[in-house]
Amino acid sequence: MLLGGALLAVGLWGNEGVRISPACPPGIGRGLWDPGWLWGRDSGSASGETRKLLEDPNFGATPEAARDLEAGIVDERLVVALRIVAGEHRICVDAFKEGHYFLPGVPDGPRIPEGYGEAGGLPNTHYFGRAADIRWVDGKPVEGNGLDRDVLDVGRILAGIPPKKRPDQIIGPPRWTKALGYGREEGWILDPDQLKLHQDHIHLGYMGTPNTP
């Protein structure tokens, strides 16, 4: 019965011609064809907001990123911000905490490693579950698409989030950052060396803990 229902659901989705493309590219992360997606997964200690994000077909994540959500370690402010963006665009997050590396082969810790530009030594928001890397928007890689209409729109949606709820550590490709024209007031990081390190993804982070004013 359950199997029949699931197959029927797949058939209907296919016929409608919508949502046939998962938020993450084929082979990367979970999507429509991940059986776990169809059966419903155990969301562990995840909050209601987190469960809603996991169930949103516009949201895709690598298995590592989905596990972080299911384990409830991702900051709820970040979950809410991602839900707002996913309300208008398909986004694929490749890392929150697990599987995030600043430098290949160097395990992440509470601080950004020396050698990762001028940010070396600063607190690592990924380590605390307060950062996400968006690598694909509406099926397009962020890399090389900094001036794409949809990738730019993600920036505008972020800027439209009320300041207290908005990420205060938004970093993206140089051309994307320049075209949007936002600054510190809107949460953007503009250090040229950081932009160079974000050619292929949009980083959203919260520098403070939820209780930091």
Ligand SMILES: [Zn+2]
């Ligand atoms: Zn990041």
